[in-house]
Amino acid sequence: MGALADHLADEGAGELRGRLGNANLAALLAGAVYRSVHPPAAAAGRKGRSRLARDAAAAAAAGGVDAEAQQEVTVALAQKLPALLTQFQAEPGVAAPLLAIPSFMRLEQFLLSKQEEGYRALLQQADGLLQRHSHLPLVNEAAAVLVHASKHGPAALQEIGG
Numbered sequence: 001m002g003a004l005a006d007h008l009a010d011e012g013a014g015e016l017r018g019r020l021g022n023a024n025l026a027a028l029l030a031g032a033v034y035r036s037v038h039p040p041a042a043a044a045g046r047k048g049r050s051r052l053a054r055d056a057a058a059a060a061a062a063g064g065v066d067a068e069a070q071q072e073v074t075v076a077l078a079q080k081l082p083a084l085l086t087q088f089q090a091e092p093g094v095a096a097p098l099l100a101i102p103s104f105m106r107l108e109q110f111l112l113s114k115q116e117e118g119y120r121a122l123l124q125q126a127d128g129l130l131q132r133h134s135h136l137p138l139v140n141e142a143a144a145v146l147v148h149a150s151k152h153g154p155a156a157l158q159e160i161g162g
Contacts, residue, residue: 001036001073004029005080008094009087023093026084030097033077036069037104067106074109077101082121089125092135099126099141108154123149 007013008025017025081101088094102122110119123146130142 001029001032002076002080004032005077005084009080009084011087019091019093022088022091023097026088026094026097030100033073033101033104036073037065039066039069065104070104070106071109073101074105074107075113077105078110078113078115078118082118082125085122085125085129089129089132092133092138095129095133096135096138096141099129099138099145102126102145103148107149107152111154119153 004025008022008029014022081098084098085095088098107119110116126142126145126149130139130146133139133142
């Protein structure tokens, strides 16, 4: 996921991809995050898989999330996501899929890894995009980020977002 985020952040390649290419890459990144946190339920019973993979798939089948993958996503994207949102704030087709990602992140990881500034930047970007745009998918995702942070963010950091 970090490599996809790095590729999206590459301005030179972004110019070659154009708006549609950047929007597609952002959607691919959001989809990859979703898939890693919600592994396919059908894989739960496969032989030859590690116990951890079977447990993660069983959790997905029960409607749960893979907590280890959620933490890996957070570590990989905690610094990159706010920067990407800053870079693509004027492109709602790119920013909307990027705003879908924080709901799959383990927000308390920001506190554990002493990245309060990254958390603040993420919430400020979501708030700013919510106030500046009328693009409905972007507005919905920005609102969802703020609601998710207020419900699932660490108590010590919830004041930062407010």
